[in-house]
Amino acid sequence: MAIDRLTHLQQLEAESIHVFREAVAELEHPVLLYSVGKDSSVLLHLARKAFHPGPVPFPLLHIDSGWNFRDMISFRDALAERLQLDLRVYINPEAAERGIDPFTTDSRTFMDVTATRALRQALDLHGFDGAFGGGRRDEEKSRAKERFYSMRDRHHRWDPKNQRPELWNLYNGNHDRGESVRVFPLSNWTELDVWQYIHLEGIDIVPLYFSMPRPVVRRHGQLIVVDDDRMVLEPGEVPEQRSVRFRTLGDYPLSGAVESEATTLPAIIQEMLLARSSEREGRVIDHDSDGSMERKKREGYF
Amino acid sequence: MSHQSDLIAEDIDAYLSEHERKEMLRFITCGSVDDGKSTLIGRLLHDSQMIYEDQLAAIRKDSKRSGTQGGELDLALLVDGLQAEREQGITIDVAYRYFSTPRRKFIIADCPGHEQYTRNMVTGASTCDAAVILIDAAHGVLTQTRRHTFLVSLLGVRHVVVAINKMDLVDFDEARFEQIKADYLSFSSRLDIDDLHFVPISALKGDNVVDPSAQMPWYQGATLMYLLETLHVAGDRKHTDFRFPVQWVNRPDSRFRGYSGSIVSGVVRPGDPIMVLPSRRTSRVERIVTFDGDLDDASTPQAITLTLEDEIDISRGDVIVHQDALPAVRDRFDAMVVWMHDEPLVPGREYRIKHAAQQVRGLISAIRHRIDVNTLELQAAPSLGLNEIGRCELRLARPVALDRYDHNRGMGAFIVIDPLTNLTVGAGMVSDTGDSGPRDAWDTEPGAEHLVPQGAVPRAALAERLRQRAVTVLFTGLTASGKTTIAQAVERALFDAGHLATTIDGQQLRVGISRDLGFTATERSENLRRGIEVARAVNRAGVIALCAFVAPAELPRRRARETVGEDQFLEVFVDAPLDVCRARDQRGLYAAADRGEILDFPGVTAPFEAPSDADLVLDSARDDLATCVQRVMTLLRDREVLGGL
Ligand SMILES: Nc1nc2c(ncn2[C@@H]2O[C@H](COP(=O)(O)OP(=O)(O)O)[C@@H](O)[C@H]2O)c(=O)[nH]1
Numbered sequence: 001m002a003i004d005r006l007t008h009l010q011q012l013e014a015e016s017i018h019v020f021r022e023a024v025a026e027l028e029h030p031v032l033l034y035s036v037g038k039d040s041s042v043l044l045h046l047a048r049k050a051f052h053p054g055p056v057p058f059p060l061l062h063i064d065s066g067w068n069f070r071d072m073i074s075f076r077d078a079l080a081e082r083l084q085l086d087l088r089v090y091i092n093p094e095a096a097e098r099g100i101d102p103f104t105t106d107s108r109t110f111m112d113v114t115a116t117r118a119l120r121q122a123l124d125l126h127g128f129d130g131a132f133g134g135g136r137r138d139e140e141k142s143r144a145k146e147r148f149y150s151m152r153d154r155h156h157r158w159d160p161k162n163q164r165p166e167l168w169n170l171y172n173g174n175h176d177r178g179e180s181v182r183v184f185p186l187s188n189w190t191e192l193d194v195w196q197y198i199h200l201e202g203i204d205i206v207p208l209y210f211s212m213p214r215p216v217v218r219r220h221g222q223l224i225v226v227d228d229d230r231m232v233l234e235p236g237e238v239p240e241q242r243s244v245r246f247r248t249l250g251d252y253p254l255s256g257a258v259e260s261e262a263t264t265l266p267a268i269i270q271e272m273l274l275a276r277s278s279e280r281e282g283r284v285i286d287h288d289s290d291g292s293m294e295r296k297k298r299e300g301y302f
Numbered sequence: 303m304s305h306q307s308d309l310i311a312e313d314i315d316a317y318l319s320e321h322e323r324k325e326m327l328r329f330i331t332c333g334s335v336d337d338g339k340s341t342l343i344g345r346l347l348h349d350s351q352m353i354y355e356d357q358l359a360a361i362r363k364d365s366k367r368s369g370t371q372g373g374e375l376d377l378a379l380l381v382d383g384l385q386a387e388r389e390q391g392i393t394i395d396v397a398y399r400y401f402s403t404p405r406r407k408f409i410i411a412d413c414p415g416h417e418q419y420t421r422n423m424v425t426g427a428s429t430c431d432a433a434v435i436l437i438d439a440a441h442g443v444l445t446q447t448r449r450h451t452f453l454v455s456l457l458g459v460r461h462v463v464v465a466i467n468k469m470d471l472v473d474f475d476e477a478r479f480e481q482i483k484a485d486y487l488s489f490s491s492r493l494d495i496d497d498l499h500f501v502p503i504s505a506l507k508g509d510n511v512v513d514p515s516a517q518m519p520w521y522q523g524a525t526l527m528y529l530l531e532t533l534h535v536a537g538d539r540k541h542t543d544f545r546f547p548v549q550w551v552n553r554p555d556s557r558f559r560g561y562s563g564s565i566v567s568g569v570v571r572p573g574d575p576i577m578v579l580p581s582r583r584t585s586r587v588e589r590i591v592t593f594d595g596d597l598d599d600a601s602t603p604q605a606i607t608l609t610l611e612d613e614i615d616i617s618r619g620d621v622i623v624h625q626d627a628l629p630a631v632r633d634r635f636d637a638m639v640v641w642m643h644d645e646p647l648v649p650g651r652e653y654r655i656k657h658a659a660q661q662v663r664g665l666i667s668a669i670r671h672r673i674d675v676n677t678l679e680l681q682a683a684p685s686l687g688l689n690e691i692g693r694c695e696l697r698l699a700r701p702v703a704l705d706r707y708d709h710n711r712g713m714g715a716f717i718v719i720d721p722l723t724n725l726t727v728g729a730g731m732v733s734d735t736g737d738s739g740p741r742d743a744w745d746t747e748p749g750a751e752h753l754v755p756q757g758a759v760p761r762a763a764l765a766e767r768l769r770q771r772a773v774t775v776l777f778t779g780l781t782a783s784g785k786t787t788i789a790q791a792v793e794r795a796l797f798d799a800g801h802l803a804t805t806i807d808g809q810q811l812r813v814g815i816s817r818d819l820g821f822t823a824t825e826r827s828e829n830l831r832r833g834i835e836v837a838r839a840v841n842r843a844g845v846i847a848l849c850a851f852v853a854p855a856e857l858p859r860r861r862a863r864e865t866v867g868e869d870q871f872l873e874v875f876v877d878a879p880l881d882v883c884r885a886r887d888q889r890g891l892y893a894a895a896d897r898g899e900i901l902d903f904p905g906v907t908a909p910f911e912a913p914s915d916a917d918l919v920l921d922s923a924r925d926d927l928a929t930c931v932q933r934v935m936t937l938l939r940d941r942e943v944l945g946g947l
Pocket of ligand 1: 333334335336337338339340341342467468469470471503504505506507
């Protein structure tokens with residue numbers, strides 16, 4: 001009876017699939033919060049595995065600020081087309097009404113309108129009672145105690161009194177009408193696990209993760225890629241071609257690129273691992289908190 | 303570890319292929335406050351290079367500032383900071399931490415040692431294969447150590463590493479280590495732990511954590527990290543019977559109908575004859591479907607989709623098993639329940655029970671006893687409060703397929719959900735599926751195959767040799783009426799007269815044979831039954847059995863008589879008025895019963911059916927001990943028990 005023991009990635013995969021199936025069986029109307037980033041790509045891949053050979057039995061929701069990289073939008077649309085996904089895109093109309101943009105509006109307000117409020121509006125609009133997100137516990141120190149199922153009250157607020165102990169793999173998503181559950185199938189994955197899995201499974205990710213010459217300007221100490229002509233150049237700013245890539249994706253005017261020669265997944269993983277033991281202070285931490293800010297936005301932790 | 307960063311820099315592909323084949327180990331760390339748990343976790347993360355340089359720099363600064371470690375690196379700051387961060391309003395807190403070595407990926411369930419310990423520990427341990435129990439070498443085994451060990455064994459964590467920390471504070475003394483180890487073993491041997499290791503460490507200095515200690519040459523064993531990397535968890539799946547709870551019926555169109563779920567135990571292959579429970583319909587496995595293609599076999603914990611050869615009606619919650627290895631299907635069973643909510647458990651109230659892949663309405667019909675997590679004592683209890691653990695009887699609205707938790711974690715675990723608040727209020731582990739349960743054991747006929755001829759020496763020969771008839775005398779009466787005292791005095795008197803007798807005490811049985819029983823009427827009855835079986839064995843050796851049991855109910859006493867045989871059984875009713883018994887009660891049991899702490903207490907909250915046809919009634923309030931003994935001796939002579947045939 002030579003059954004090999006599963007590797008850690010196979011075990012993580014099995015656990016995530018289990019969570020997906022459980023949530024779909026017990027929740028009425030779940031949705032997958034799709035941010036186009038690498039964690040979302042893994043999440044979607046696992047969802048496809050969980051329900052194969054059937055289709056993914058819930059829609060994908062992308063909260064679009066209107067300022068994502070063009071590559072993200074074209075990747076998203078091509079993917080939805082190819083995999084026949086039920087993709088819903090939501091943009092908060094308030095942003096246009098109030099003339100909010102990432103250059104002139106302070107970033108808090110910008111995020112609040114285009115991400116946090118947008119997500120709530122979209123969830124209410126469709127009446128979703130469950131939302132899959134790509135949150136991981138290793139992502140940020142404060143997430144170490146997060147659960148697979150995070151309960152939200154009818155105003156989508158995290159409800160401390162309503163959080164439940166999670167034992168074995170027996171998740172409790174029971175909720176009253178109007179309340180909802182955020183489900184995090186990737187809870188036990190680390191960033192390295194995610195990258196390794198992408199590598200191993202050959203999962204498609206947005207090309208922005210790979211280095212190539214892109215037009216950049218240096219602004220507030222960050223390398224900003226000039227992604228379209230809405231970007232107003234400040235006096236003296238001249239875009240120059242540099243080999244850069246992104247560690248996390250989002251709105252192009254707010255995303256700092258890193259200089260890199262990594263054009264393959266192994267090279268990306270190598271850079272990530274070496275950065276961990278690098279002496280350059282602040283680099284990884286900054287990257288991490290950037291990342292979490294971004295994920296908050298994308299996945300609506302607020 | 304530096305080998306790792308070299309490999310990353312020089313040959314990332316080699317590094318990746320090495321890391322793709324890692325195993326995973328989930329373990330829990332338990333310790334009392336200040337045993338050094340945070341320091342140890344910080345040390346593991348640090349020495350396996352899961353800490354960024356800049357975090358380290360910050361901690362170096364803090365270590366200097368706080369001066370707790372004389373300027374040395376205080377690794378506890380790595381994890382402590384986070385605890386403070388999230389104290390706001392969250393009560394159930396297990397923090398999960400991650401690190402990996404080339405061999406394994408580790409998930410640490412890190413439970414704070416304080417107040418909410420039971421709830422946290424049970425939550426943390428539920429997903430773990432191994433536990434690291436910390437003991438401060440200066441303090442040795444504490445009450446908390448016993449509690450942690452009990453909870454870990456209750457939750458079925460099979461591998462325990464006892465890390466005896468702060469060895470630097472006891473001069474790395476071998477004798478101290480050995481003594482703590484012996485203390486630990488003296489209580490842990492009673493618990494169910496398959497694999498136990500002891501490591502002397504200093505989390506602070508790093509001795510025997512990752513690298514062997516230069517300070518403790520006398521310790522030849524493995525370091526903590528080496529143990530964690532090599533604990534043999536693959537063989538844990540003791541239970542090899544196939545169990546597959548259906549989570550989701552996959553029916554994208556009329557051509558495909560599959561059953562999706564995660565394998566709880568065992569191996570499945572196409573062609574296997576299966577049965578669906580609880581319907582008991584049968585078929586064969588047709589395909590094992592996955593996104594990556596069909597499989598030739600699959601095992602735990604793989605998430606798969608099965609198709610069957612026949613179209614049968616299966617829904618979520620049903621369990622698919624092999625036909626030759628069936629689990630129990632029950633709507634009534636016993637379980638250990640851990641209560642996790644401020645509002646106490648209410649017996650008889652309706653809860654929702656989530657087990658495997660389904661929720662069923664159910665109630666907790668009886669609390670057989672509560673277990674004191676510190677002393678492991680069994681107590682009667684009307685309810686269970688937050689962090690209390692008890693053995694309970696559950697009744698469900700419909701039967702479900704289940705196994706005992708200690709045989710099969712995934713098929714024996716459940717959570718209790720309050721239907722009004724939707725909160726998870728309890729966790730349970732099936733301890734008895736009723737197959738061998740106490741309920742009707744008096745009436746259960748043993749299979750003929752179990753009957754073997756008994757007694758090489760005929761009773762008559764024994765009686766002649768010992769000059770006595772081997773009878774069983776049942777002393778029945780209220781708590782503190784004097785049963786045990788009288789029985790033992792009779793034993794002595796018989797011995798002095800050249801006879802042989804032994805006392806079998808109901809209370810004493812609960813220490814061993816009846817350790818699993820509580821104090822409900824059925825359990826008292828079962829305790830008596832077991833005592834009577836022991837008495838029969840004693841009788842077969844020619845020895846007189848003096849049984850001291852409250853035995854408050856008429857029916858079990860009659861069963862006892864029938865079991866032993868009418869002419870070998872005598873019943874002595876030790877009759878003392880209730881107030882005399884109360885006054886004599888040194889253990890305070892009556893008072894506890896009055897306060898409602900002990901349920902079903904004969905004479906107070908449960909009836910005592912006085913025997914109507916006792917062979918002898920002793921008034922232990924009026925007569926002194928010698929008189930009572932004399933009257934029993936007279937009875938024995940009258941019935942020709944003594945003095946040969
Ligand atoms: N001497 C010595 N002190 C230690 C050792 N491990 C931890 N400590 C100290 O014990 C105290 C409590 O440690 P901490 O890790 O915070 O304990 P926790 O409450 O179990 O997390 C701190 O002052 C640590 O520095 C050790 O191996 N030797």
